Amino acid sequence: MTTTLNEEKYTANLSASELPEGGIWTEAGSSLMRKTGDWKVEQPVWDKTKCISCFTCWAYCPDSCLKVENGRVAGVDYDHCKGCGICANVCPPKVSALTMEKAR
Amino acid sequence: MATLKELATQPAGEKFVGGHTSCAGCGYPNIFRLALAAVKDPVVVVGATGCCEVNTSIFPYTSWKVPFLHNAFENSAATCSGVEAAYYSLLKSGKIQENNTRFIAFGGDGGTYDIGLQSLSGAMERGHDMLYICYDNGAYMNTGIQRSGATPRYANTTTAPVGKVKPGKMQKKKDLAKIMVGHNVPYVAQTIAGNAQDLVKKVEKAMSIRGPKFLVVLATCPLGWQTKTQDTVKLTRLAVDACFWPLYEVENGKYKLSYDPKDKKIPVADWLKLQGRFKHLFKPGNEQLLAEVQAEVDKDWADLKALCEFHSKQV
Amino acid sequence: MTVSTEIKQLVVAKTGNEAMAEAMRQINPDVVAAYPITPATEIAQIFSSFVSDGLVNTEMVTVESEHSAMSACVGSAAAGARAMTATAAQGLMLMAEILPIAAALRLPIVMPEVNRTISGPINIHCDHSDTMFCRDSGWIQIFSENTQEAYDNVLQAIRIAEHARVRLPALVTTDGFIISHAMETIKILPDEEASAFVGAYRANYSVLDNANPITVGSIDLQNYYFEHRLPMINALNEAKAVIKQVGREFGEKYGRAYDLLEKYKLEDAEVAIVCLGSTAGTTKDVVDTLRARGQKIGLLKIRVFRPFPVEDIAAALGGLKAVAVLDRSDALSGYGGPVFTEVCSALFNSAARPKVINYVYGLGGRDIDLHMLEAVFMRLLKIKDGGDLGQIVDYLGVRK
Numbered sequence: 001m002t003t004t005l006n007e008e009k010y011t012a013n014l015s016a017s018e019l020p021e022g023g024i025w026t027e028a029g030s031s032l033m034r035k036t037g038d039w040k041v042e043q044p045v046w047d048k049t050k051c052i053s054c055f056t057c058w059a060y061c062p063d064s065c066l067k068v069e070n071g072r073v074a075g076v077d078y079d080h081c082k083g084c085g086i087c088a089n090v091c092p093p094k095v096s097a098l099t100m101e102k103a104r
Numbered sequence: 105m106a107t108l109k110e111l112a113t114q115p116a117g118e119k120f121v122g123g124h125t126s127c128a129g130c131g132y133p134n135i136f137r138l139a140l141a142a143v144k145d146p147v148v149v150v151g152a153t154g155c156c157e158v159n160t161s162i163f164p165y166t167s168w169k170v171p172f173l174h175n176a177f178e179n180s181a182a183t184c185s186g187v188e189a190a191y192y193s194l195l196k197s198g199k200i201q202e203n204n205t206r207f208i209a210f211g212g213d214g215g216t217y218d219i220g221l222q223s224l225s226g227a228m229e230r231g232h233d234m235l236y237i238c239y240d241n242g243a244y245m246n247t248g249i250q251r252s253g254a255t256p257r258y259a260n261t262t263t264a265p266v267g268k269v270k271p272g273k274m275q276k277k278k279d280l281a282k283i284m285v286g287h288n289v290p291y292v293a294q295t296i297a298g299n300a301q302d303l304v305k306k307v308e309k310a311m312s313i314r315g316p317k318f319l320v321v322l323a324t325c326p327l328g329w330q331t332k333t334q335d336t337v338k339l340t341r342l343a344v345d346a347c348f349w350p351l352y353e354v355e356n357g358k359y360k361l362s363y364d365p366k367d368k369k370i371p372v373a374d375w376l377k378l379q380g381r382f383k384h385l386f387k388p389g390n391e392q393l394l395a396e397v398q399a400e401v402d403k404d405w406a407d408l409k410a411l412c413e414f415h416s417k418q419v
Numbered sequence: 420m421t422v423s424t425e426i427k428q429l430v431v432a433k434t435g436n437e438a439m440a441e442a443m444r445q446i447n448p449d450v451v452a453a454y455p456i457t458p459a460t461e462i463a464q465i466f467s468s469f470v471s472d473g474l475v476n477t478e479m480v481t482v483e484s485e486h487s488a489m490s491a492c493v494g495s496a497a498a499g500a501r502a503m504t505a506t507a508a509q510g511l512m513l514m515a516e517i518l519p520i521a522a523a524l525r526l527p528i529v530m531p532e533v534n535r536t537i538s539g540p541i542n543i544h545c546d547h548s549d550t551m552f553c554r555d556s557g558w559i560q561i562f563s564e565n566t567q568e569a570y571d572n573v574l575q576a577i578r579i580a581e582h583a584r585v586r587l588p589a590l591v592t593t594d595g596f597i598i599s600h601a602m603e604t605i606k607i608l609p610d611e612e613a614s615a616f617v618g619a620y621r622a623n624y625s626v627l628d629n630a631n632p633i634t635v636g637s638i639d640l641q642n643y644y645f646e647h648r649l650p651m652i653n654a655l656n657e658a659k660a661v662i663k664q665v666g667r668e669f670g671e672k673y674g675r676a677y678d679l680l681e682k683y684k685l686e687d688a689e690v691a692i693v694c695l696g697s698t699a700g701t702t703k704d705v706v707d708t709l710r711a712r713g714q715k716i717g718l719l720k721i722r723v724f725r726p727f728p729v730e731d732i733a734a735a736l737g738g739l740k741a742v743a744v745l746d747r748s749d750a751l752s753g754y755g756g757p758v759f760t761e762v763c764s765a766l767f768n769s770a771a772r773p774k775v776i777n778y779v780y781g782l783g784g785r786d787i788d789l790h791m792l793e794a795v796f797m798r799l800l801k802i803k804d805g806g807d808l809g810q811i812v813d814y815l816g817v818r819k
Contacts, residue, residue, distance in 0.1 A: 009164060010164065010165070013642050013643075013646075014164070014643075014646070015646060016646040016647075016649040016650055017650075019643075019646060019647065019650070020624075021525050021586065021623055021624075021650065022523070022524045022525035022526070022586075022623065022624060022635070023163070023523060023524060023525075023635075023636070023637060023639070023647045024524075024624055024633045024634065024635045024637075025161075025163060025164050025166050025633065025634045025637055026631065026633050027164070027166070028166065028168060028169040028170075028632040028633070028634070029121045029166065029167065029168070029169040030164060030165050030166050031121060031122065031123035031124050031160065031162075031165040031166055031167040032121050032122060032123045033123065033165060034123040034124075034125070034165050035123070036122065036123055036124075036125070039128060040128070053109070054108070055107075055108035055109050055111075055112045056108065056300075058108065058112045059108050059111075059112075059134065059138060059300040060134050060298070060300065060336075060337050061134065062126060062128075062129065062130045062131070062132075062133035062134055062336075063122040063123075063124070063126075063133065064118050064120070064121050064122040064133075064137060065122055066112075068112050068113055071109070071113050073112075077122065080122035080123050082127075082128035082129075083128060084128040084129035084130075084326075084333035084334060084336070085129070085332075085333055085334030086129060086333070086334055086336050086337055088334065089334040089335065089337065089338065090337050100334075146629035147629075148498070148626050148627065148629075150494065157638070158638050161634050161636070161637040161638055162637065162638050162639075162640060163637035163638065163639045163640070163643045163647075164637070164643070166634035166637065168632065168634055169632055170629070170632050171626035171627070171628065171629060171632045171633055171634075171635075172626070172632070172633075172634045172635065173494065173497050173626050173635045173636055174635070174636030174637070174638075175490055175493050175494065175517065175520060175636055176490070176516060176517060176520060178486070179486060179487060179490035179517070182482060182486070182487035182490035182491050182494070183490045183491065183493055183494035184494060185452075185480055185482070185487070185490075185491045185494065186450060186452060186480065186490065186491030186492060186493060186494025186495035186496075186497075186498070186502065187494040187495065187497065187498045187626060187627070188494075189450045189452070189478040189480045189491065189494075189495055189500075190449060190450050190478070190494065190495035190496075190498035190499065190500035190502070190627070191498060191627055192478055193449040193450050193476065193477065193478035193495075193500055194449055194498075194499065194500055194627070196476060196478070197449065197476045199449075200499075200627060203629065205627060205629065222483060222484060222487075223483075223484075223486070223487050223490065225483065226482055226483030226484070226487055227487075229483070230480065230481070230482075
């Protein structure tokens with residue numbers, strides 16, 4: 001279900017004749033083309049060695065920014081992470097695989 | 105119940121993706137991420153105007169990887185009724201193939217407790233196969249924190265502001281779950297965005313039932329509640345432990361507690377004091393207001409427990 | 420025009436409401452969502468009995484308001500279903516918020532609508548204030564002169580609304596009680612013929628297509644709203660040709676042709692009345708009477724008010740000396756009724772144009788009779804002969 005999104009549709013303003021009828025949009029999940037990652041002041045740092053892949057961070061991230069690969073948590077999607085700090089906050093204290101630092 | 109790992113590692117990936125424009129630390133997006141992850145069948149989502157709709161569908165961007173329909177503010181339940189009716193009609197006349205499509209309508213508290221209540225009531229009474237999810241952050245956050253029927257007593261909002269003679273909203277929050285129970289629908293539940301397991305369990309249970317279902321989910325709004333973005337999850341959990349927002353479900357009219365904090369029950373002040381919208385309650389001279397809120401919470405909690413106790417004894 | 424003699428039509432006695440419900444039965448829509456309101460109640464009520472008796476495959480959604488009726492129709496149509504509802508007056512007003520949304524989403528919902536005045540004071544009788552209030556909502560508006568037209572118009576509205584060049588919602592009006600509750604003898608098509616005429620519905624998109632998930636009803640910022648409005652504006656313009664084509668085809672097949680306008684004895688007329696709906700029938704009688712006395716008078720009936728037939732109106736009226744536009748509602752603009760101002764604007768850029776006066780009449784179900792219409796023609800004839808134009812906007816049949 002991975003959609004390949006055409007960058008041009010999101011950087012250019014399309015003309016009336018180029019738009020689907022009825023104001024609908026056919027590219028599901030196209031909001032990924034908007035990089036909300038540049039909003040952040042702080043950012044989470046993920047420590048692979050500490051992470052137990054309990055997926056708690058994944059469950060509570062409002063921006064779907066915890067990457068999942070091969071059945072495990074695999075880091076942070078900085079393109080869309082807004083730096084809210086929820087992931088670091090819900091990471092079990094004994095694990096502490098996510099910590100916040102100043103965004104670069 | 106599906107584990108978080110099972111939800112997170114589905115081959116199809118997430119059905120609600122990032123890149124939307126909700127504020128950092130927003131409380132509602134994970135409701136829809138988790139709810140959609142918990143639904144295995146094809147699903148159509150109908151959303152009411154509000155933060156979630158606006159943030160997830162600014163043309164040509166959309167965060168939805170399932171069919172999504174927005175009509176207006178007060179009518180997501182009625183609109184969803186139409187979608188559901190169309191599905192069954194087209195199925196009956198052989199114009200489409202059966203694929204077990206399910207229907208979710210949503211609205212914020214403004215779109216559900218207030219302006220959309222009639223549309224919701226009608227849809228629930230008519231018995232459409234639909235799960236209605238209300239994400240309740242207790243005010244019209246999208247238009248700038250105006251009080252709604254879901255705003256808790258004494259919260260500071262822009263249309264019931266704390267002033268020299270008024271300590272915020274003067275009225276109690278409406279009990280929407282109870283109103284929905286009055287519709288005799290098979291399933292009504294109250295949960296929070298900050299308890300993934302409880303939320304997923306309730307969505308799964310709701311989707312196992314054909315007919316109208318209602319779920320009201322308390323969700324933090326860092327902007328409206330004046331809270332720290334990283335505390336979003338903690339805040340709804342504290343609301344539960346304070347018994348301000350108990351987790352319960354009502355199946356075929358029978359109330360059942362999902363969680364009893366017992367000796368972990370905290371004073372409601374412990375929840376209120378973390379939120380800027382209640383900071384006036386902690387000024388000297390306002391002790392009575394706090395006591396009043398505590399008494400209200402205690403009474404409601406006792407009533408709910410009694411009701412659950414009563415129903416637990418029924419066969 | 421060749422009238423087909425092969426298709427045997429049934430002659431039946433029906434009220435306007437019964438005729439529209441009958442058309443709906445033959446259309447057999449996938450979903451009907453409706454709410455009762457006088458004088459349109461019967462349409463959905465009669466249709467409900469068709470549902471209960473299994474005469475249609477329709478899923479009937481008996482909503483709790485007209486707002487929800489239109490909302491459910493939008494949901495159904497966005498799910499690829501042919502959706503219909505029916506309403507009047509306050510019901511239409513309650514739907515008002517959703518009407519332009521249906522149009523913008525390009526959903527060809529068809530709605531029989533019985534003209535009734537809007538409150539207040541509350542009044543259940545006919546005028547056109549309800550339909551006129553919603554005239555700029557992006558809906559095609561077709562007015563019916565009698566029960567026969569009400570039936571024919573509902574069938575044609577499906578074809579027009581669903582046409583690939585149009586894809587816009589359409590409402591078909593009758594005049595409350597005057598047509599809705601009055602029984603007339605009409606011809607109806609055999610079921611299979613009506614069904615073949617409207618054809619199968621092919622939606623442009625559907626939210627039920629799970630393999631290709633779409634987002635419908637996005638929020639537009641400043642960068643896209645205008646681009647989304649323009650195609651809808653263009654489609655309304657396109658609709659004029661489609662309405663003519665469908666009306667012509669209906670005539671060729673069933674002997675009753677339709678156009679945007681109906682010109683009655685207008686060829687050599689010097690003065691004319693312009694009106695909509697049932698008053699056109701009464702006016703035809705007066706035209707016949709005065710013509711018999713040698714007066715060169717005629718009638719221009721506007722059948723389709725939206726899209727507004729600017730070119731056709733200018734062409735039809737351009738050569739006349741004086742015209743009276745009869746409005747069954749007041750625009751509350753301080754300058755008469757909405758039909759009047761729009762007819763004036765259609766004529767403004769014409770090289771030749773008649774003097775135009777306006778009568779607002781029949782509000783709240785007030786009758787208009789032959790004598791009133793005759794008086795209007797007499798005044799027009801005086802204006803034609805160089806008489807003073809006098810009061811441009813006047814009110815007919817009211818105790819001032």
